Amino acid sequence: MEERTEIQDLGEFGLIDFLTRNIEIQNASTILGVGDDAAIIDHFGKQTVVSTDLLVEGVHFDLMYTPLKHLGYKSVAVNLSDIYAMNATPTQITMSLAFSNRFSLEALNEFYEGVYAACEKYGVDLVGGDTSNSLKGFIISVTAIGEVTPDTFVKRSTAQKGDLICVSGDLGGAFLGLTLLEREKKIFLESPDVKPDLENETYIIGRQLKPEARKDIVEFLEQENITPTAMMDISDGLSSDILHIAKQSNLGVILYEEKIPIAQESREAALKFGLDPTAAALSGGEDYELLFTMKQEDYDKIVLNEQISVVGYMTDISEGAHIITKGGNKFKLVAQGWNAFKQE
Amino acid sequence: MEERTEIQDLGEFGLIDFLTRNIEIQNASTILGVGDDAAIIDHFGKQTVVSTDLLVEGVHFDLMYTPLKHLGYKSVAVNLSDIYAMNATPTQITMSLAFSNRFSLEALNEFYEGVYAACEKYGVDLVGGDTSNSLKGFIISVTAIGEVTPDTFVKRSTAQKGDLICVSGDLGGAFLGLTLLEREKKIFLESPDVKPDLENETYIIGRQLKPEARKDIVEFLEQENITPTAMMDISDGLSSDILHIAKQSNLGVILYEEKIPIAQESREAALKFGLDPTAAALSGGEDYELLFTMKQEDYDKIVLNEQISVVGYMTDISEGAHIITKGGNKFKLVAQGWNAFKQE
Incomplete structure (x- = not known):
């Protein structure tokens, strides 16, 4: 990467606008996405499934050998994996990030390229999030939301002898x-x-x-x-x-x-x-x-x-x-x- | 606090069991809460509302003058505020934490007392989350989920001249x-x-x-x-x-x-x-x-x-x-x- 744009030059709202500028809604259930106090989802006739993960630099990933685009992709994929593990279909995610000023806009953009690639691959919409400073390290919080036909979700506690x-x-x-x-x-x-x-x-x-x-x-x-x-x-x-x-x-x-x-x-x-x-x-x-x-x-x-x-x-x-x-x-x-x- | 229990003595699953031991489900819409890959929510006939916040020690709060119980309460309340701001009713939250080993079990328990006090006050269920280490500082990620009668949510973009x-x-x-x-x-x-x-x-x-x-x-x-x-x-x-x-x-x-x-x-x-x-x-x-x-x-x-x-x-x-x-x-x-x- 040749260019380096400082994030403070955009401000928080400019940053969110930039990172979410190309979002195209893929699910009819996404009534309202990024840009308000909350997102609105319509799962009429289905049950809603929710899972969340918090990933901390130095604990869950090492940026020395993890390309940011891969990290963005993985952050989404591992959370969607929890939704599939309920026998459900993921439909939306929220993504919150905290990062120190060693991150440039170009670096964040690379991360989001991976996020959007995963969203496209799995057919989910990014509908919200939060960005802030961190004193140290990169912190990623993802919440995945999905849907399941009533009572067809699969728990961990229901295996039977002989299965x-x-x-x-x-x-x-x-x-x-x-x-x-x-x-x-x-x-x-x-x-x-x-x-x-x-x-x-x-x-x-x-x-x-x-x-x-x-x-x-x-x-x-x-x-x-x-x-x-x-x-x-x-x-x-x-x-x-x-x-x-x-x-x-x-x-x-x-x-x-x-x-x-x-x-x-x-x-x-x-x-x-x-x-x-x-x-x-x-x-x-x-x-x-x-x-x-x-x-x-x-x-x-x-x-x-x-x-x-x-x-x-x-x-x-x-x-x-x-x-x-x-x-x-x-x-x-x-x-x-x-x-x-x-x-x- | 007199006692100090090290968190590693419990392990991650023991910690989650301990912190969630007294949960009583308050909403009929909470079909499945803590303890599986994801939570299941049933908002039949309603639209689902989602909002998320990431709070970082040293950026959003200072533990020198913030009692942990208050911090737990505030972390929940400010996120629910976003759901109310959509003219919706919050029903569930997920809460993820990362903390360094300077936190004892007693300290985390105090934080969760505030979380549960807010859950009780506002009638919401804690249905999931994630806990992990952080290299530095206390990190809190909250996602609030709510419900709204179809198309009665209120956006920011719909004010009219003269209002x-x-x-x-x-x-x-x-x-x-x-x-x-x-x-x-x-x-x-x-x-x-x-x-x-x-x-x-x-x-x-x-x-x-x-x-x-x-x-x-x-x-x-x-x-x-x-x-x-x-x-x-x-x-x-x-x-x-x-x-x-x-x-x-x-x-x-x-x-x-x-x-x-x-x-x-x-x-x-x-x-x-x-x-x-x-x-x-x-x-x-x-x-x-x-x-x-x-x-x-x-x-x-x-x-x-x-x-x-x-x-x-x-x-x-x-x-x-x-x-x-x-x-x-x-x-x-x-x-x-x-x-x-x-x-x-």
Whole structure:
């Protein structure tokens, strides 16, 4: 970027006008968008779904290796992922930002390009927000709003004994991408002359920097007339997240290591870093895939979908939560961290 | 506070469980609240209203003189004020926080006491949120959701020529409270032994630290069958905010200085600080009173309500935006700052 426009030259209202100048409303439900005290949404005949995330520089993202456009896209996508995880359709977002004066208008504009790209991809309208100074760092708050046909939303607490456990896409890639980026950052800080070695790693880097929300899976389930018995998105890792469903549904879990979907690129990266690919999938987090349970009789409807893997089933709570390894051993599932395989 | 419990001892999920343990749902529209990927709201037959605010320590509030309970209350109230300013009724909020490890569980609990007090006062449900670390400072993001009978919401852009300009309550107090608190902070930092002189100033301090949203005014207008032609809340000061309505409605403004409601306590404080009470009302901000325009024929319905003052009227855009002083002089209204009185 060559130009640098100071944000104070525009003022708060000028800034909002600039950042929202190209908004085109995509949803008939958006009655009133940006520019008043509040937005107005019309979900007649539907229930409204709301989710919110707060992202803090240095805690949730590192601008040293995160392009602002990707960050804008990801901030929206991960929040929409929560709406899809309710079996609902996102329709609007609000986006609030706080930033220090090291941010130029051009930098903010780049961030918003990513925001608008995600809005377009997922068909949602940006309808409000707030901008302010921060004393330090970039802070992003996103609220996503969606709609769902009455009482077809899917909670975490309603899985049944015997239900199949399914995940979309593949797991572990986002964590391995983060591992690579952190490694390259460390090398760069120690030896700024060394060129980062990111070739052949675009898959895992993309998984970390530009995750997608699984709109396609929710649409597929609807088309196939499958209502998951429980669902959530995988933000903390498969272990931690299936344990949420188990705990809230008062059930146990059996997972099969060999059934956990892991991309070839992720396996290779894990081996290169000396990490266990299964551990990355279980505990890595940030994949934003959907994790859901469904009745066994729906199995035939999903078996041909390569984007859905059955990884285990729900058991009685008395059986606890376990994973059966490829070698046939049974380990207790634990919520977090690299001690995922702790023998009972 | 005697006790100090470290937040990391609970973990994120334990913390959320603790902070939300006493929630009682107040609205039939709250189908699903805290504890899943998203909340579900049912506004059948109504339109949904959404507003969001991001508050940053050191920019929007100073914890040196802001009790956490008041801050929690204010964070909710100022956001609800935006919903009322649409002529709507708030029903739910989400609340996200980021905080550094200098915050104990007891401190967060105090903040949430204020949040829940405001929720109870205004009859709204806390239905979601997010908590995380911050590298520095306390960050609060609130999204308020409300409902409105279809197409009865009131925008800023729909005032008509000849409409009366009304404000609720009184103005300038919040700014004068802030001025006092900043002055006492400065004295304290210079001479920690001097006891702060806050006696007899509870009114203006209360206006700054614990503002209320004007639910009563919106209810009164509905009861009297008055639909304002335009409305917003006064967060930046009467000058700046009436200029928003004028600009968006493509009109001019005449205000009368003598009609601007200023509490006796605010007048006395302004004189003590050597400030012009009218300037405090015009440019002070943060009063969170409602500013609305209405048809002249509705005047009889509001004349007996002591909480509503008519302060001027909307004119043709060619006449510009002016204030007539008590002395009969005409000054141009400017958006911000202490040069509010700049003679044409």
